[in-house]
Amino acid sequence: MLSVSFDEIIAKLNAGKLYDFPGGVHPEDKKLLTSQAEIQTVSLPEKLIIPIRQHVGTEGRLAISVGDRVKKGQPLTRSSHPFAIPVHAPTSGKVTEIGPHVTAHPSGLNEQAITIIPDGHDEWTSLTPLSDYTAHSSEKVVEALCDAGISGMGGAGFPTHIKASGTKKIEFMVINGVECEPYITADDRLMREHAWQVRQGTDVLAHLIKPQVIIIAIEDNKPEALKAMQIACQDSADIRVVSVPTKYPAGGEKQLIQVLTGREVPRDGLPADIGVLMFNVGTCYAIADAIFQGKPLVERVVTVTGEAVEKPCNVWALIGTPVNHLLKEAGYNPTKQAQPQVVMGGPMMGFTLNDADVPVVKITNCLLVPASGELIDEDNERPCIRCSACADACPASLLPQQLFWHAKAHEYDKAQEYNLFDCIECGACAYVCPSEIPLVHYYRQAKSSIRQQRDEKARAEKARERFEARKARLEREKIEREEKHRRAKEARENKTPAGSSKDKVAAALARAKAKRAGKEENNTEQDQSATQTDKQAKVAAAVARAKAKKAGGQQSDSKDNQDRSDNVADEKKQQVAAAVARAKAKKTQRDSKSAPDKNSAASEENSSAQSENRATDEVSTQSAEDSKKQRVAAAVARAKAKKAQRDSKSAPDKSSPSGIAKR
Amino acid sequence: MSLTVALIAIGLLALIFGLVLGYASIKFKVEGDPLVDQIDEILPQTQCGQCGYPGCRPYAEAIANGDEINKCPPGGEATIKQLADLMGVEAKPLDAAHGEEDEKKVAFIREDECIGCTKCIQACPVDAILGAAKHMHTVITDECTGCDLCVDPCPVDCIDMVPVSPTTTSWTWDFDKTPKGDIPIKMVS
Known part of the structure; x- marks a missing residue:
């Protein structure tokens, strides 16, 4: 939906005018705490913790193992998927651990992370720059961006190479240097000190995307950054450096697009759908590093600020630096806080960390350590007075009080009717609320609950499908089985008149046997070839075995018993009996009422063994040869049982197999 | 006379409506419930x-x-x-x-103890267990509904029901557990 035409927008930009977005607030920006000092380097921390997933999407495959020595910039994971981007070693050192570690997430849950102890040399791996990127195909450049582990550094962490390889026609490429959130000055300092490199990154992106216009947007409370970028871009006619009026949240993607172009991103769409792509200045800097020097993304600018640190500043923090190391460097003063509190991100959209051991990740732009009373954190929420100040402040033109109402009452379907998912969680509504209701809290909770319910619903749907598919399969198999039986019966009926009386007897015996086993009758063909006496003995043995098995409470596949030679069957029986005995013993142990159960198990085993003996006796009386075979088999089985005993070391196991083996 | 006319008229009407209703019940029949x-x-x-x-x-x-x-x-x-x-x-x-409401669980087979009896495969209502006779079986965790039905048939008791721990993607903001709030939101100015 192109509500505003390209020419119209250009005309307006040429006239130095901009559009506006509804709502917005003007919180005190407090940027002076950190905006005057240069970005500092910090000492190497004792350990670095690199979560293997730091972006939207899936994680890559591990490329190293514990104990490996890694060099700075060496990939720790490999991209195995378009949405998986690798992470790199931030310094040289030794991998000491790969395992769950608390990550930069409001839940404080653990995620897979790699721990590296630095060796202090900070030695780079061999780098392969792509300085002549214009000479290479865009696929190659995009691949280089992916391999350098670059994901959006503005906040969402969307993989940059995916954004840059889109096929939609792009009219405007926007470089976002607005940084509207109070306190944060990381992008401001980056533009002031490294304007040229930001420009270089912009050029790389422009080469890939080929937009008609490039806009670098900077809020008008950062005049130095604006000046620096203007100087860096003065030779290019395609790049416009635009000063945007200061208003929170002008830096939000949708809001900035609205300010610059007057276009609105459709609800389920992406900016690319309306011909716009947006990148953060930090991402541009990282791209320039990756292309011109071959350096992967291993460090970023982090604002460490708040009144509870003595020296608020911007620092170059290696990805994976624990938060407490940066706080120590900035002079954290715990006495200024009633209780320890560190906010990751800005005061409006950040979240309080659960643990100071959380590492800095690719999207961490600020650590805010507020003194008591600097931010409101007391729980003095009062009832909503329906003043509608929140609706006036909402940049997405929602009705926050209605959303709050329904979210609080867990009426999620109604909340969705009021477009809950269009909320960008900027916190402007909560900022203006005179009742101090933490509105965004309610929205976030409602959103995550809705997402979870959706997932559950999808899972239930899948389970239902699988259940029904299984039912259909069982039904089909049953019909097939019946059909097979019917056909076998017919075939037999056609055959029997031709056969001799001897064959008839044999067939009848075989049928009886097969019926008992509940098996197909095809096997009778095989049996017919054997002599009758032998067969009778075998049948008797099989019947006896089946009985014995029933007594033992074990239903095993009797088809095997028919088909295979006696000694194999016997052996197997022994094994099965041993397994049963083991299981029973285990069960009794677990139930901790060992004595009576064990006895019953043992007696059951005995009875099964006895009936088995009876069966084998019958066989032996009928055929001397058979009995010999049986004995050999029994010996083999005894050996096996003994082995099984040794394997399962629990004491009660010993009684039952030996009971069977004893003859 | 007028009585017969009335009777006939009413009778005809009844017939017509009966036909209409009968037709509608066939035409607009609802399959299933x-x-x-x-x-x-x-x-x-x-x-x-x-x-x-x-x-x-x-x-x-x-x-x-x-x-x-x-x-x-x-x-x-x-x-x-x-x-x-x-x-x-x-x-x-x-x-x-x-039974009682319980946290969400999935089945887990201790694979070195599995004897490959296929009993759990037959018990699973959603075909979430993979394996063959005399070979080790395993559970497809994503498909497991945590119904418990495979636990009892196992002759060697090698199936555990393991609680599903929340991950950062399945986690929900819990307002009640964090009354202090996870996000600062408001500044004092």
Whole structure:
């Protein structure tokens, strides 16, 4: 939906005018705490913790193992998927651990992370720059961006190479240097000190995307950054450096697009759908590093600020630096806080960390350590007075009080009717609320609950499908089985008149046997070839075995018993009996009422063994040869049982197999 | 005379309406019971049989025929509430005879203890166990509904029900557990 035409927008930009977005607030920006000092380097921390997933999407495959020595910039994971981007070693050192570690997430849950102890040399791996990127195909450049582990550094962490390889026609490429959130000055300092490199990154992106216009947007409370970028871009006619009026949240993607172009991103769409792509200045800097020097993304600018640190500043923090190391460097003063509190991100959209051991990740732009009373954190929420100040402040033109109402009452379907998912969680509504209701809290909770319910619903749907598919399969198999039986019966009926009386007897015996086993009758063909006496003995043995098995409470596949030679069957029986005995013993142990159960198990085993003996006796009386075979088999089985005993070391196991083996 | 006319007229009308109704009942016949579908939609589809019916759909049919709505432990209070809304009856606490509401679990086979008997495969209502006779079996975690049905048939007791721990993607903001708040939101100026 192109509500505003390209020419119209250009005309307006040429006239130095901009559009506006509804709502917005003007919180005190407090940027002076950190905006005057240069970005500092910090000492190497004792350990670095690199979560293997730091972006939207899936994680890559591990490329190293514990104990490996890694060099700075060496990939720790490999991209195995378009949405998986690798992470790199931030310094040289030794991998000491790969395992769950608390990550930069409001839940404080653990995620897979790699721990590296630095060796202090900070030695780079061999780098392969792509300085002549214009000479290479865009696929190659995009691949280089992916391999350098670059994901959006503005906040969402969307993989940059995916954004840059889109096929939609792009009219405007926007470089976002607005940084509207109070306190944060990381992008401001980056533009002031490294304007040229930001420009270089912009050029790389422009080469890939080929937009008609490039806009670098900077809020008008950062005049130095604006000046620096203007100087860096003065030779290019395609790049416009635009000063945007200061208003929170002008830096939000949708809001900035609205300010610059007057276009609105459709609800389920992406900016690319309306011909716009947006990148953060930090991402541009990282791209320039990756292309011109071959350096992967291993460090970023982090604002460490708040009144509870003595020296608020911007620092170059290696990805994976624990938060407490940066706080120590900035002079954290715990006495200024009633209780320890560190906010990751800005005061409006950040979240309080659960643990100071959380590492800095690719999207961490600020650590805010507020003194008591600097931010409101007391729980003095009062009832909503329906003043509608929140609706006036909402940049997405929602009705926050209605959303709050329904979210609080867990009426999620109604909340969705009021477009809950269009909320960008900027916190402007909560900022203006005179009742101090933490509105965004309610929205976030409602959103995550809705997402979870959706997932559950999808899972239930899948389970239902699988259940029904299984039912259909069982039904089909049953019909097939019946059909097979019917056909076998017919075939037999056609055959029997031709056969001799001897064959008839044999067939009848075989049928009886097969019926008992509940098996197909095809096997009778095989049996017919054997002599009758032998067969009778075998049948008797099989019947006896089946009985014995029933007594033992074990239903095993009797088809095997028919088909295979006696000694194999016997052996197997022994094994099965041993397994049963083991299981029973285990069960009794677990139930901790060992004595009576064990006895019953043992007696059951005995009875099964006895009936088995009876069966084998019958066989032996009928055929001397058979009995010999049986004995050999029994010996083999005894050996096996003994082995099984040794394997399962629990004491009660010993009684039952030996009971069977004893003859 | 007028009486016969009236009788005939009424009789004719009755015939016409009867035909119309008869035609409509054939033409607009509803296949299956939509109520059963709606109930089935609410049930959690674990197919665990704890309600005493062989699967969720049979229980949905039973509810539609007037059975109690509080026999589904995996669904718990939330499902009972939704069923009560749908059926227009009073929500009641879960019937303890059918089990208690528990956290979400999935089956896990201790693979070196598995003897490959295929019994759990036959018991699984959603075909979430993979394996062959005399070969080790394993559970497809994503497909497991945590119904528990594979645990009892196992002759060597090598199946555990493992609670599903929340990950950062499945985690929900819990307002009650963090009254202080996770986000600062408001500045004092």
